[in-house]
Amino acid sequence: MACRITELVIDAADPERLAAFWSEVLGYVELERDDDTIEIGPPDAGFGGPQPTLVLSRTSDPRRGKLPLHIDVNATDRDQEAELERLLALGARHVDIGQTGEEGWHTLADPEGNEFCLLRSRVRSLSEGAGD
Structure with a gap:
């Protein structure tokens, strides 16, 4: 028997804003909400599906230092540059962490400054069948 990741919990000053951003990035929808989480x-x-859900949890505690975990994403229906344009239009921004410019990924931050990377490879959408 093994475990698998079912949820990723992200502390947020504005869960509504981050939920809207990540829903657009990932094609997700709101599943549940209470006073302090979405x-x-x-x-x-x-x-419980094949992809983990994201839980955006309201916090007023400031983050201290770089997070030890970040999210990597890959485009499913366009090339990396077109996806980069889409993510920037949604509110992502470039982050300089000492890249050389030769990397195959773009380091970005969501609207609250959480770093994530857009990788080069295009991957199959989960809605595409295995034989496609």
Whole structure:
């Protein structure tokens, strides 16, 4: 028996804003909400599906230092440059962490400054069949 990741919890000053951003980035929908958290996930699977859900949890505690975990994303229906343009239009911004310019990825930050990377490879959408 093994475990798998079912949720990623992200502390947020503005869960509404981050939920909207990550829903657009990942094609997720709102699954559940209470006073201080919003859970988003795949529209056809929700919690427990093949992809983890994101739980945006309100906090007023400031983050101290670089997070030891970040999210990597890959485009499913366009090339990396077109996806980069889309992410920047949604509110992502470039982050300089000492890149050389030769990397195959772009380091970005979401609207609250959480770093994530857009990788070069295009991957199959989970809605595409294995034989496609």
